[in-house]
Amino acid sequence: MKGLVVKTHNRFYEIKADDDIFLCSPKGSFKRKAEPEYRLPVVGDQVEIELLKERQRGVDGYIVEIDYRRNRLKRALVDKRRERVMAANLDRILIVSACVKPGIDWGFIDRYLLTCALADIPCSILLNKIDLDEQQGEDKFIDIYRALDYPMLKTSVKGNIGLDTLRDWTAEGISLFTGASGVGKSSLINCLAPRANLATGEVDARKGTGKHTTTTSALVRMEAGKGWLADSPGLRDFAPPPVEPDQVRFGYREIAQVQKECRFSTCLHDAEPGCAVREAVAAGTISNHRYRSYLAVFQEMRDYFQTRF
Known part of the structure; x- marks a missing residue:
């Protein structure tokens, strides 16, 4: 049976197949595959599962194969000698940065733009919390990115700014929201898909950094339309996977x-x-x-x- 990986937690995976959700784990032989990237599923993967006649050891079945990934978002781990696939088969990546609390980090954005370009994944820049910014997002570097034709959108959940456009952008396919902790990714997803009910957190007033409120990766169905929204754990920094x-x-x-x-x-x-x-x-x-x-x-x-x- 074919299915879509919609949530990962530890070594267990929620798979949507037809109209049902099954909790599965990778089969032992599957985890010894020659290609390391294909030993563990990620959200967005299309997988082959074998269902058990009845639930055993807390699972409904086993993942036996990951279909070919047309793309994948990867990042380097701290030692830069290992990489982690964050999600696969993405139609777009939305790089979220907050105009204030914690503020726009253009270096962080550039690293994502680089990674998306090399992975051939379309990407856009969201300047969130625009309602809190006295300058209304008119950062001195914004025009540089506009001139480079990167799609850019100013958003605010509290101010209801840019959300209709964002709904149009994410109406179909899989859209991954990514960015540093505290920039408001989960709040945006909750607005577009209220049943997601993702945890949100405040920014540390002293350090100016966000707290990690998302610890697992998940796909959430849009309230209307065919789109899936993917939240990703917040990062203090993003290290592109090593390239020559x-x-x-x-x-x-x-x-x-x-x-x-x-x-x-x-x-x-x-x-x-x-x-x-x-x-x-x-x-x-x-x-x-x-x-x-x-x-x-x-x-x-x-x-x-x-x-x-």
Whole structure:
């Protein structure tokens, strides 16, 4: 029987098959697969399950196969030597940042934009809690991202701002809400799908950071339409999965566009002669803000690959 993974908790998974939900665990042989990424399911996976005649050991059956993933969102763990798949088969990723409490973290956003670009997953930026911001979200960097054609939406649950547009964006497919703790992901999902009833938390007034209120990954059906909403545990920071240093440039769309004019096709835009990207930064056609963001990630990846052995 085929089913969709709609919730994960520890090593148990809720699978929606037809109109029923079954609690399943991976079969022993399944967990020894050659491909590490396919040893454990994640939300969004299409899986094959074998149901038991009656529930045993608290489960209705076993997961025996994960179908091919058309995409997946991954992040590096703390030691950067391991990766974790967060979700699969996504139609879009909504990168949520709060205008205040805790404030917009453009470095965090850039890392997600890079990861989405390299994973070929469409993404958008949500500037949440706009009702609390005296500047109404007019951060000095916003125009940079608008000029790069990243879909951007200002939202507020309390102020009922941007929510109709957000409903349209998420009406079909699987939409993953991601961002730092305290930016309001769960509140947005609760508004779009009230029956989700996800826990929400306040931002620490002294530290300016959010508390982790989501500890499991789950898909929630939209109140109307065919869409699924995926909440993800809040992160203090997001580390992109390791990629070869020369691949980082393809995750910054303005750099990928200009680098065709560099003297060398292998130009990494660091110190090479005839670099069209650095010339564009000097001329102001590529923002210094984004270029410094690129260099920071590029150096991280270069350091990783130089020291991993």
